[in-house]
Amino acid sequence: MTSFSADRSYAQTLDAADQLTHFRDRFVRPDWEDLIYLNGNSLGPLPIRTQARIAELIDQDWGVGLVRSWDKWLHQPRVAGDMLAEQLLGAASGQVIVCDSVTVNLYKLAWAALDFRPGRDVIVTDDDNFPTDRYVLAGVAAQRGCELRLIHTDMDEGISEESLVAALDDRVALVELSHVAYRSGALADMGQLTDLIHRAGALALWDLCHSVGAVPVELDGSGADLAIGCTYKYVNAGPGAPALLYVRDELQHQLRQPIWGWFGQRDQFEMGPRYDPAPGISAFLTGTPDIMGAVAVEEGARLLGEAGMQQLREKSVALTEYVIALADEWLAPLGFTVASPRRAARRGGHVTLRHDDARQLVQALLRTNIVTDYRTPDRVRISPAPLYTSFTHVWDGLDRLREIAASKSYADIPPEQPLVS
Amino acid sequence: MTSFSADRSYAQTLDAADQLTHFRDRFVRPDWEDLIYLNGNSLGPLPIRTQARIAELIDQDWGVGLVRSWDKWLHQPRVAGDMLAEQLLGAASGQVIVCDSVTVNLYKLAWAALDFRPGRDVIVTDDDNFPTDRYVLAGVAAQRGCELRLIHTDMDEGISEESLVAALDDRVALVELSHVAYRSGALADMGQLTDLIHRAGALALWDLCHSVGAVPVELDGSGADLAIGCTYKYVNAGPGAPALLYVRDELQHQLRQPIWGWFGQRDQFEMGPRYDPAPGISAFLTGTPDIMGAVAVEEGARLLGEAGMQQLREKSVALTEYVIALADEWLAPLGFTVASPRRAARRGGHVTLRHDDARQLVQALLRTNIVTDYRTPDRVRISPAPLYTSFTHVWDGLDRLREIAASKSYADIPPEQPLVS
Numbered sequence: 001m002t003s004f005s006a007d008r009s010y011a012q013t014l015d016a017a018d019q020l021t022h023f024r025d026r027f028v029r030p031d032w033e034d035l036i037y038l039n040g041n042s043l044g045p046l047p048i049r050t051q052a053r054i055a056e057l058i059d060q061d062w063g064v065g066l067v068r069s070w071d072k073w074l075h076q077p078r079v080a081g082d083m084l085a086e087q088l089l090g091a092a093s094g095q096v097i098v099c100d101s102v103t104v105n106l107y108k109l110a111w112a113a114l115d116f117r118p119g120r121d122v123i124v125t126d127d128d129n130f131p132t133d134r135y136v137l138a139g140v141a142a143q144r145g146c147e148l149r150l151i152h153t154d155m156d157e158g159i160s161e162e163s164l165v166a167a168l169d170d171r172v173a174l175v176e177l178s179h180v181a182y183r184s185g186a187l188a189d190m191g192q193l194t195d196l197i198h199r200a201g202a203l204a205l206w207d208l209c210h211s212v213g214a215v216p217v218e219l220d221g222s223g224a225d226l227a228i229g230c231t232y233k234y235v236n237a238g239p240g241a242p243a244l245l246y247v248r249d250e251l252q253h254q255l256r257q258p259i260w261g262w263f264g265q266r267d268q269f270e271m272g273p274r275y276d277p278a279p280g281i282s283a284f285l286t287g288t289p290d291i292m293g294a295v296a297v298e299e300g301a302r303l304l305g306e307a308g309m310q311q312l313r314e315k316s317v318a319l320t321e322y323v324i325a326l327a328d329e330w331l332a333p334l335g336f337t338v339a340s341p342r343r344a345a346r347r348g349g350h351v352t353l354r355h356d357d358a359r360q361l362v363q364a365l366l367r368t369n370i371v372t373d374y375r376t377p378d379r380v381r382i383s384p385a386p387l388y389t390s391f392t393h394v395w396d397g398l399d400r401l402r403e404i405a406a407s408k409s410y411a412d413i414p415p416e417q418p419l420v421s
Numbered sequence: 422m423t424s425f426s427a428d429r430s431y432a433q434t435l436d437a438a439d440q441l442t443h444f445r446d447r448f449v450r451p452d453w454e455d456l457i458y459l460n461g462n463s464l465g466p467l468p469i470r471t472q473a474r475i476a477e478l479i480d481q482d483w484g485v486g487l488v489r490s491w492d493k494w495l496h497q498p499r500v501a502g503d504m505l506a507e508q509l510l511g512a513a514s515g516q517v518i519v520c521d522s523v524t525v526n527l528y529k530l531a532w533a534a535l536d537f538r539p540g541r542d543v544i545v546t547d548d549d550n551f552p553t554d555r556y557v558l559a560g561v562a563a564q565r566g567c568e569l570r571l572i573h574t575d576m577d578e579g580i581s582e583e584s585l586v587a588a589l590d591d592r593v594a595l596v597e598l599s600h601v602a603y604r605s606g607a608l609a610d611m612g613q614l615t616d617l618i619h620r621a622g623a624l625a626l627w628d629l630c631h632s633v634g635a636v637p638v639e640l641d642g643s644g645a646d647l648a649i650g651c652t653y654k655y656v657n658a659g660p661g662a663p664a665l666l667y668v669r670d671e672l673q674h675q676l677r678q679p680i681w682g683w684f685g686q687r688d689q690f691e692m693g694p695r696y697d698p699a700p701g702i703s704a705f706l707t708g709t710p711d712i713m714g715a716v717a718v719e720e721g722a723r724l725l726g727e728a729g730m731q732q733l734r735e736k737s738v739a740l741t742e743y744v745i746a747l748a749d750e751w752l753a754p755l756g757f758t759v760a761s762p763r764r765a766a767r768r769g770g771h772v773t774l775r776h777d778d779a780r781q782l783v784q785a786l787l788r789t790n791i792v793t794d795y796r797t798p799d800r801v802r803i804s805p806a807p808l809y810t811s812f813t814h815v816w817d818g819l820d821r822l823r824e825i826a827a828s829k830s831y832a833d834i835p836p837e838q839p840l841v842s
Binding site: 028029035037039042043045046051054055058059061062063064066067068069070073100101102103104107127130131132134135136138139143230232238239240241242243258259260261262263265268269270271272273274275286287288289290291292293294366371373375376 | 449450456458460463464466467472475476479480482483484485487488489490491494521522523524525528548551552553555556557559560564651653659660661662663664679680681682683684686689690691692693694695696707708709710711712713714715787792794796797
């Protein structure tokens with residue numbers, strides 16, 4: 001490969017060598033050419049096969065099969081979970097299920113973990129974790145009379161081993177951390193941190209929202225106890241698609257989640273007098289699961305698996321390296337700084353840039369059909385997803401950002417415009 | 422109207438006078454003629470307009486609009502909730518939201534209700550309530566160190582005023598009851614029972630799963646405090662569509678639900694350090710809501726509203742009266758008994774028949790494309806939904822049931838065949 005150049009032709013050279021470029025055609029995007037989509041870490045695009053599966057589900061399974069299709073649908077949360085486990089999560093089958101939201105799944109698992117470690121009354125997370133993680137855990141801590149201990153974390157570099165160790169003691173029941181930080185993209189060493197957590201006698205719960213489908217995940221290999229994650233980002237399963245929930249095999253019969261619903265019940269349709277949790281991962285279901293969403297999760301995971309997480313990761317690293325190189329070359333003189341780890345091994349699938357006018361810059365890019373996103377307090381988040389983003393997209397997107405920043409053409413946008421996504 | 426006759430021509434006469442018959446064409450059912458669907462109380466059919474809205478959502482809003490569509494989607498749980506409130510629930514806007522499952526919503530509201538009545542440590546429900554209701558409340562009671570007090574209920578006639586009163590005292594924080602009983606179809610007097618509950622100083626939480634879209638509901642008028650309900654039965658919103666949640670206006674700022682997620686947060690995208698519940702009904706959201714499902718709920722409620730709940734109820738009563746009349750005429754001599762209230766005013770949208778071989782009878786009907794459902798221990802449940810079921814369907818379905826029962830043509834079906842739906 002030729003060495004870095006800030007010319008557009010270099011992006012074209014990288015694209016020409018890209019083995020994954022044809023996966024772009026697996027998505028429904030009639031106007032890809034008019035759009036530069038660098039926001040797959042918020043909502044991934046629609047795979048063609050997913051569109052067909054959902055249409056089949058609606059038109060045939062629901063429209064014609066009606067209630068008779070539940071024979072098949074009942075298995076869908078497990079089918080989707082096993083597909084995620086095998087293709088993306090490094091987990092043996094029977095440990096992942098697709099249901100509810102990340103928020104609800106975190107609540108269930110945090111509650112169960114506290115029961116599993118009686119006498120321990122501290123939950124640990126980091127103070128820059130995604131809001132729903134911090135909020136849910138604060139709620140569980142309040143309800144259980146526990147302490148929520150927040151690790152102070154570097155907003156750009158992510159959690160350090162030292163700060164985690166300093167937060168651990170024999171009062172800690174559970175540590176919940178994000179594998180990839182939502183703001184900076186900092187990638188935690190799941191195996192190493194899980195070891196530290198286990199040495200303190202606590203359970204390790206990993207939030208995979210920004211890592212599933214973005215970086216290889218090895219749940220079984222890392223010794224992780226529990227995990228949750230969302231499917232509408234890199235898994236491309238659509239707005240509000242149900243979340244994943246992982247419980248390590250050995251723990252499944254020892255943990256009891258608090259929301260006792262009929263889908264978690266053994267012999268569900270016997271409708272017996274008392275709640276008796278189903279064996280295995282199904283005990284972590286609650287109410288009737290979203291079937292359309294679970295079908296989309298299955299297809300999204302299948303597509304990523306077809307490309308291969310190792311190949312995707314290699315391209316993802318090349319893409320984020322390229323974002324950083326162009327940012328250094330073009331954007332640093334315009335007041336931007338790279339607010340993500342510079343070491344690829346410590347970085348997930350997105351890169352974040354700091355700029356005083358980040359909020360307006362993101363809006364100005366959007367006006368020209370370049371989709372990135374703003375994150376508080378002053379960050380532009382850029383996610384070049386390897387399944388459908390080209391190096392030329394990155395070049396064109398950052399070139400536009402450079403123009404906008406240099407010309408201050410965003411000056412007409414109110415700095416406090418309400419945020420929606 | 423001519424007086425009842427067991428001839429098929431009588432069904433045809435009733436159909437000819439039916440003002441709602443054209444609503445049947447609003448559903449996607451290429452083979453209605455080959456199918457007698459008496460199971461809308463389990464999964465409703467697919468409305469044509471819902472099929473189109475979901476396709477539009479997927480192809481355009483997701484496929485083309487991508488993350489930019491969140492500007493619109495953010496409102497969808499409220500939009501769907503207000504549509505339900507206005508068309509079906511007798512509730513002013515801003516009190517209903519569509520999210521999560523019935524199970525999760527019941528958990529949230531039961532927990533919040535206990536906090537609202539400190540010093541009270543009893544939850545009351547009935548011993549024949551739908552399993553998820555009993556299980557969720559048993560879980561909440563166990564977690565809160567409360568008592569779950571079960572009212573003994575007549576399986577066929579539903580809850581009595583006397584049995585409710587006997588269960589009430591000044592320890593009761595919350596009473597949760599089903600408006601229409603899932604097994605018998607017994608319809609509770611929401612206003613009267615809510616009054617009794619209020620006199621005891623407790624909150625009244627109504628499960629509307631088998632009543633929303635089946636009978637007129639007057640949440641505001643009855644004084645109900647809280648409600649939950651499912652949308653994939655009579656609201657026809659598809660498998661696993663999200664549930665409804667109602668909190669009476671005055672209570673919204675006084676109740677705090679336990680699952681503190683980012684969609685329940687004020688200024689969600691500011692991602693602040695502490696959970697600060699949004700004003701109004703939005704505080705009862707948790708994680709990212711299922712958007713496809715919420716769109717289907719909106720359309721389902723709109724379609725029912727177009728027919729009008731009073732008109733639907735009139736036809737529904739006529740249909741269930743007809744089921745009972747034919748059952749008395751044909752089926753009683755074959756070992757069936759009516760296991761639903763005979764007074765229309767105390768009966769919801771379905772009729773249940775008792776028979777020793779109910780499980781096999783339902784399977785045998787299914788082999789001939791007549792869909793009913795089995796409920797433990799020995800019940801055939803028949804739901805003639807007024808939006809798409811004709812009197813001739815009822816005649817044909819019960820005629821077949823009569824044939825099957827008389828000939829014992831179900832004898833080859835194993836009595837213990839696993840149940841799925």
